[in-house]
Amino acid sequence: MRGISRRAILSGAFSLAAVSWGPRQARARNDLGVTETEIKLGTTGAYSGPVSSAAVYSEAQTAYFRMVNERGGINGRKVNLISLDNAFSPAKALEQTRRLVESDEVFAIAGSFGSAPSLAVQRYLNSKRVPNLFLTSGIEKFNDPKNFPWIVPFYPLYVAQGKVFGRYVLEQRPSARIAVHYSNDDLGRDFVKGIRAALGDRAEAMIVKELSHELSEPTIEAQMVELKASGADVLVQITQSKFAAQGIRKAAALDWRPLYIIAGNASSIGTTLVPAGRENSTGIVTARWERNVTDPAEADTPAVKEYIEFAKKYLPNISLENTTTVPGYNNAYMIEQVLKRCGDDLTRENLLKQATTIRGIVPPLFVEGIEVFNSPGDYRAVHNLQLAKFDGKTWVAIAKPVALDGL
Structure with missing residues (x-):
């Protein structure tokens, strides 16, 4: 399905009756876009325009969260990822991002694609104190925690x-x-x-x-x-x-x-x-910095095996050789891990804290020997090629x- 609006529909009907909290304590205070059963995220991708061949990056993200939801979600909540077309256009990216923040009222922007689209929304999201979590671009302008603390990249510079x-x-x-x-x-x-x-x-x-x-x-x-x-x-x-x-x-x-x-x-x-x-x-x-999932030498790698099974089920119409899906998959994995680390403290401030203190998390399809870490003073996360x-x-x-x- 391709179009201006793309939504990863929550898998299955989910209600309070379907979730058993057992002995858990009451939920902590949460921000806009978070309920007892849902975490609402937004993103934009190049579903059309001059680099529409990269649309599969965004398709892999939405597919990943369908898989997460089928497995029970994150800390008992399902992820509703609203993925809209930015056409690789700065103006379109700003329009769609405003919609996500002001109409859809998302908790955060997660894994948005492209340098020019991300630059177009940098000041807006920072002024709104909405995390732009792990945007996919390696331009130096995004590693600026002093002036743009809410803009967190995840890509080699x-x-x-x-x-x-x-x-x-x-x-x-x-x-x-x-x-x-x-x-x-x-x-x-x-x-x-x-x-x-x-x-x-x-x-x-x-x-x-x-x-x-x-x-x-x-x-x-x-x-x-x-x-x-x-x-x-x-x-x-x-x-x-x-x-x-x-x-x-x-x-x-x-x-x-x-x-x-x-x-x-x-x-x-x-x-x-x-x-x-x-x-x-x-x-x-x-x-x-990422594994080639079609390399025969990688065939027995557990993470590659798992990815191939994922792709067969959730991306059946995309060739495994179209490896633009891989960074989308890795990006969604990192977003999942950061959300897990938030626990029940799903505030934007805590999300930012968890996203900028990465240690001990490496995406599953990264090449062995690629180090991943960042800090509140330096958002660079990928440290090898x-x-x-x-x-x-x-x-x-x-x-x-x-x-x-x-x-």
């Missing part, structure tokens, strides 16, 4: 990812001629900032071409011709899946075979590499997880 790419190029091709192609938004600009920081005083000499593009453009093929003409032997492409697939196909058509690096947000096999052609994508490098290369079938690790702190 793009600047740090860019530094990992820059350092990798220096190690592999110290005399490289680098072309950088990026989306003209905060995601792209933060990545470029990180790449240049890693290259240091060599950046001007090594980067022979920088081109940006708008997400509204239908194609980047002409830009790929221009990038090849620069004489670059390394291409770092920071964009969304649709455009990354176009770039990979065009590079192959031009018989251009640079060291090709793509951003982790566009590394889904199903939405980027398969449309680009597996043979064209072989050898591409990315940085990851692992470089991987596509071998024509799956992503294969080419290094141990790299620590992002101190880069």
